[in-house]
Amino acid sequence: MSLDTSSALIVVGLSLLAIGLWIVIARLFLSPLSRLPGPFLAKISSYYVILIDAAGNRTRTIHGLHQRYGTVVRIGPKEVSFTSPSVVKEIYSQGTPYMKAPWYESMSLPPAGIFSLRDRKEHAARRRMLSHAFSQAALNDAEPTIGVLVLKLIERLEKADGQAVDMLQLFRRLSLDIVGQLFLGQSFEALDSEEPPKFLEWMDNMFISLGIQYAFPAVYRLIELLPAQQVQDMIAGPTRIAEYGKKAYFDYIAEHGRQSKRRDLLTKIIGANAEGGKDDEQAVLSDRATYLEVGNLIFAGTDTTSTTLTYLFWELAKHPEWQDRLRKELKARTSDAIPRYVDLADLPVLDAVVNESLRLHPAAPGSLLRSTPAGGRTIDGHFMPEGTVVSMQCYTTQRDPDAFPEPETWNPDRWLGPRKDADAERAKELFMPFSKGPRACLGQNLAMMELKVTTASLLLHSRISVAPGTTDGGMEMMDHFLALPIAACQTCKLRRIKCDGGKPTCERCAKSRRICIESTPFPQAPLQIHLENQYASGKIKRPRGPRSNLTSRPSSDLHTRALAYYQQYHLQPDGEGLPAGLSCCVHAWKSSGRSSELVDLALSAMALAVWFRAQQDSTAPAEACSVYDRLIPLVKQRLSDLSTLQQRDVDATLLAIFLMGRYEGVMHGWSSNAQHACPLWQGWSHHDGVMALLKFWYDNLSHEPATAIIKHTRRGSVRSSLLRTRPLQSWLINGERFGEQGLDLEDDLIRVRTVSLRCTLAKLSTNERSAEQAEKIDLEAQDLDKALQDWADKALSGYHIHSVVAPDTLPSKHLYSTTVYSYDTLASAARCAQYFATRMILISTRTQAREKVLAATRDAGIGGLLCDRPQMENKVALKAMANSLASTLPFCLGLFEAAQVPGCRPALRSNDSIRPWHAGLLVWPLTIASSLRSVDDKQRSWFRTELTELGRMTADGFVQDTQAAQLLKM
Numbered sequence: 006m007s008l009d010t011s012s013a014l015i016v017v018g019l020s021l022l023a024i025g026l027w028i029v030i031a032r033l034f035l036s037p038l039s040r041l042p043g044p045f046l047a048k049i050s051s052y053y054v055i056l057i058d059a060a061g062n063r064t065r066t067i068h069g070l071h072q073r074y075g076t077v078v079r080i081g082p083k084e085v086s087f088t089s090p091s092v093v094k095e096i097y098s099q100g101t102p103y104m105k106a107p108w109y110e111s112m113s114l115p116p117a118g119i120f121s122l123r124d125r126k127e128h129a130a131r132r133r134m135l136s137h138a139f140s141q142a143a144l145n146d147a148e149p150t151i152g153v154l155v156l157k158l159i160e161r162l163e164k165a166d167g168q169a170v171d172m173l174q175l176f177r178r179l180s181l182d183i184v185g186q187l188f189l190g191q192s193f194e195a196l197d198s199e200e201p202p203k204f205l206e207w208m209d210n211m212f213i214s215l216g217i218q219y220a221f222p223a224v225y226r227l228i229e230l231l232p233a234q235q236v237q238d239m240i241a242g243p244t245r246i247a248e249y250g251k252k253a254y255f256d257y258i259a260e261h262g263r264q265s266k267r268r269d270l271l272t273k274i275i276g277a278n279a280e281g282g283k284d285d286e287q288a289v290l291s292d293r294a295t296y297l298e299v300g301n302l303i304f305a306g307t308d309t310t311s312t313t314l315t316y317l318f319w320e321l322a323k324h325p326e327w328q329d330r331l332r333k334e335l336k337a338r339t340s341d342a343i344p345r346y347v348d349l350a351d352l353p354v355l356d357a358v359v360n361e362s363l364r365l366h367p368a369a370p371g372s373l374l375r376s377t378p379a380g381g382r383t384i385d386g387h388f389m390p391e392g393t394v395v396s397m398q399c400y401t402t403q404r405d406p407d408a409f410p411e412p413e414t415w416n417p418d419r420w421l422g423p424r425k426d427a428d429a430e431r432a433k434e435l436f437m438p439f440s441k442g443p444r445a446c447l448g449q450n451l452a453m454m455e456l457k458v459t460t461a462s463l464l465l466h467s468r469i470s471v472a473p474g475t476t477d478g479g480m481e482m483m484d485h486f487l488a489l490p491i492a493a494c495q496t497c498k499l500r501r502i503k504c505d506g507g508k509p510t511c512e513r514c515a516k517s518r519r520i521c522i523e524s525t526p527f528p529q530a531p532l533q534i535h536l537e538n539q540y541a542s543g544k545i546k547r548p549r550g551p552r553s554n555l556t557s558r559p560s561s562d563l564h565t566r567a568l569a570y571y572q573q574y575h576l577q578p579d580g581e582g583l584p585a586g587l588s589c590c591v592h593a594w595k596s597s598g599r600s601s602e603l604v605d606l607a608l609s610a611m612a613l614a615v616w617f618r619a620q621q622d623s624t625a626p627a628e629a630c631s632v633y634d635r636l637i638p639l640v641k642q643r644l645s646d647l648s649t650l651q652q653r654d655v656d657a658t659l660l661a662i663f664l665m666g667r668y669e670g671v672m673h674g675w676s677s678n679a680q681h682a683c684p685l686w687q688g689w690s691h692h693d694g695v696m697a698l699l700k701f702w703y704d705n706l707s708h709e710p711a712t713a714i715i716k717h718t719r720r721g722s723v724r725s726s727l728l729r730t731r732p733l734q735s736w737l738i739n740g741e742r743f744g745e746q747g748l749d750l751e752d753d754l755i756r757v758r759t760v761s762l763r764c765t766l767a768k769l770s771t772n773e774r775s776a777e778q779a780e781k782i783d784l785e786a787q788d789l790d791k792a793l794q795d796w797a798d799k800a801l802s803g804y805h806i807h808s809v810v811a812p813d814t815l816p817s818k819h820l821y822s823t824t825v826y827s828y829d830t831l832a833s834a835a836r837c838a839q840y841f842a843t844r845m846i847l848i849s850t851r852t853q854a855r856e857k858v859l860a861a862t863r864d865a866g867i868g869g870l871l872c873d874r875p876q877m878e879n880k881v882a883l884k885a886m887a888n889s890l891a892s893t894l895p896f897c898l899g900l901f902e903a904a905q906v907p908g909c910r911p912a913l914r915s916n917d918s919i920r921p922w923h924a925g926l927l928v929w930p931l932t933i934a935s936s937l938r939s940v941d942d943k944q945r946s947w948f949r950t951e952l953t954e955l956g957r958m959t960a961d962g963f964v965q966d967t968q969a970a971q972l973l974k975m
């Protein structure tokens with residue numbers, strides 16, 4: 006080397022040193038952030054946080070720094086972390102000018118998705134588009150999917166009764182299957198297979214791969230050149246996820262098209278995408294952007310929920326007293342194996358357990374990085390120049406000792422009752438497991454549903470305890486943006502990758518043929534599961550014979566899903582005192598603990614038919630018909646030889662026929678389609694079957710008390726006779742024989758007499774003699790109406806009248822006028838709706854009788870009254886009842902609750918909150934109201950439209966179609 010060259014190198018070296026020194030001096034002393042406390046290395050180099058992040062220690066290290074330095078800590082040359090409540094509003098509130106920091110761009114493949122988009126306008130448009138997939142209606146549709154998969158998880162646990170189970174792995178599989186089913190329309194079947202799905206491995210690799218690419222681009226380029234399979238697997242993580250999403254997406258489109266009427270979330274995203282084209286503000290997503298986005302959602306929805314569930318169950322396992330409290334609360338609310346979310350949403354102990362777990366063990370515990378806007382901002386008294394990366398981490402804010410005394414203790418009690426011990430406002434501000442503001446978690450409601458339904462179902466089913474090998478140390482958290490228990494083997498820890506903790510060799514080590522060095526003192530963290538279900542644990546032998554569909558889970562996914570959906574949405578919950586018939590029969594059957602192949606088949610057929618209509622699942626009709634085909638000969642055989650029937654056979658057959666009648670209603674309208682046609686059912690008359698069975702029971706078995714099924718089927722036939730003006734057979738008249746008593750018997754008697762009165766009226770011709778009879782009918786109808794009002798005084802509680810905010814034009818959907826009624830309970834509302842409808846029949850009977858009187862007197866040349874006073878009174882009374890029924894409808898549909906704030910005019914909720922069984926409560930009253938000719942045309946047509954809508958909601962083709970065809974006229 007010549008002197009010149011070496012001097013040049015020395016000069017370059019010195020210059021570099023000088024530049025380096027200058028940078029260090031500038032960062033330490035000249036930066037506007039120089040006065041902020043923080044570790045020396047963090048002040049001079051951004052590699053401080055990059056390295057602790059790579060080690061999975063970022064969040065806990067920063068937490069330690071706050072404990073040491075206070076509420077503001079400099080964690081990088083241009084990066085600051087905060088913990089004060091006032092900063093939450095500054096950085097994360099709605100309308101904040103802060104954007105996500107550039108780091109987010111590196112966290113997905115291009116084009117950026119909802120999670121990584123930084124531009125506020127672009128992000129807002131994308132969020133609007135995706136929010137369709139997270140609406141209340143979408144969540145309602147998601148619930149059965151979650152229920153079915155939780156059942157699968159329980160089935161897996163049953164096999165492992167009393168053994169240590171790695172709950173983290175199982176919860177990961179559960180949440181992956183849920184989001185797969187919801188977003189891609191197909192499950193990953195992770196809960197079905199023994200091997201963990203590849204997708205989970207790719208997800209693990211994705212964060213590592215993208216993280217290295219962002220922090221060490223040069224190293225990443227070198228790593229890319231390494232031929233080792235493992236390295237290539239790690240690098241390929243993001244691409245494999247994208248490829249998987251692409252295939253699933255195009256498979257989905259090939260099968261269902263782009264304008265499918267399916268109700269899963271992917272359809273909603275594709276639909277919203279199509280809508281986007283109409284709105285200038287919303288860009289239409291390319292196919293690639295859509296499938297990458299779906300991949301983002303799967304990613305966002307998997308480890309977040311599974312980690313939360315793992316920690317939640319770990320805490321419950323350590324605190325059996327909380328298991329007992331929670332189980333007690335759940336048992337008081339529900340007897341369902343998989344409780345419905347509506348029953349869980351407001352349970353205080355469950356809420357407290359979930360919140361406390363999200364507080365102490367947040368799944369996204371770390372800094373949510375934001376950039377200060379143009380011109381810089383002053384935060385917590387310190388000026389942050391433009392582009393400074395500022396953040397808070399909920400791991401620290403949720404451990405604030407003033408807001409959450411004894412912050413390291415898991416204590417759900419802190420969420421129960423009024424807060425006396427600490428500043429409640431401060432706690433509210435600092436609790437942010439889902440973040441806050443415009444970038445808060447989009448899947449929060451879905452996550453809450455998953456967390457609560459899973460926790461409740463498992464707790465009702467099992468006892469949980471900590472397996473001997475599980476230690477607090479092993480459950481310590483490490484995080485790479487998302488948290489995970491640290492429990493890895495030494496080898497994986499050294500490699501800084503997630504470990505499945507398999508013994509004696511973990512899966513990662515087995516695959517890479519490494520020696521798996523067990524991590525002591527941090528063994529894997531299995532939780533031990535003890536089942537409460539004694540059949541499942543083998544302590545009691547299962548009864549012989551086929552298991553009932555009501556208690557067992559058929560192996561076929563479609564059947565299980567359909568049944569779960571049907572039970573959850575179409576059958577009203579037990580114990581609500583509601584008057585509808587079929588649900589009461591099913592609940593009565595369920596609580597009798599009996600089983601019958603007939604009922605199982607009928608329920609399956611019905612559930613599949615409803616599933617087909619509700620989910621537009623083209624595979625369901627063929628299944629439904631095949632189940633129905635198996636059912637028909639069995640029912641026919643029962644009916645052909647009644648003499649041998651016992652009470653329980655009568656109940657089972659009645660219930661099966663009841664369901665078959667509904668099944669026909671659901672399939673009606675689809676039968677013309679040859680592919681779905683089910684030839685056998687078309688000739689089948691369920692009504693005759695019901696009558697034959699009731700008669701048999703009456704003649705042979707009525708010395709025993711009538712069962713709920715007997716009572717409800719007879720009630721159904723009285724209602725149907727009233728509607729169709731068909732006489733009741735004499736043996737059906739005495740309700741007492743069929744189990745009616747007290748006020749119900751009084752009500753029944755009025756209806757039975759009304760049926761007979763209407764039949765007499767229908768037979769009357771118009772002549773002088775019939776005028777006399779018509780007058781008698783009018784008087785009797787008046788007496789019955791009076792008796793009905795007296796009955797209502799004793800049996801029904803009143804309603805409260807409200808005036809709601811209405812759309813510009815009335816009547817509108819579900820709202821006839823601005824007046825709506827609220828009731829103390831849904832049961833009173835439903836009973837009042839029936840009462841209004843029955844009174845309408847009686848008043849209408851009086852109107853028709855009076856018409857006959859007037860016509861006869863006119864024919865005899867006596868009359869000539871222009872305005873008949875009794876008719877005027879009838880008209881006014883009928884209008885009042887019709888208005889009352891219309892005003893009851895929003896409450897019955899669950900669209901309205903009395904306003905909590907006095908003086909505030911309430912508005913109706915969105916249609917999304919209507920459940921099919923709510924709609925079912927109104928079918929009979931609305932059928933009456935839309936069939937009575939005396940109801941004024943405009944109002945009748947509104948009732949008719951509502952009824953068609955109820956038919957659609959309840960998937961009842963008869964209700965939907967017969968109204969359109971205007972077959973009923975009363």
Ligand code: HEM
Nearest residue numbers: 302305306309310313368369373439440444446447448452
């Ligand atoms: C317990 C479970 C969950 C927790 C604790 C959680 C937490 C969070 C947090 C803290 C953020 C903000 C991230 C940031 O600002 O960088 C976020 C964003 C997000 N989460 Fe969740 N999440 C959970 C479940 C879910 C689920 C089930 C989904 C749905 C698939 C989901 C979808 C999203 C999406 C799309 C975003 C980005 C929102 C946006 O930027 O507009 N999350 N989540």
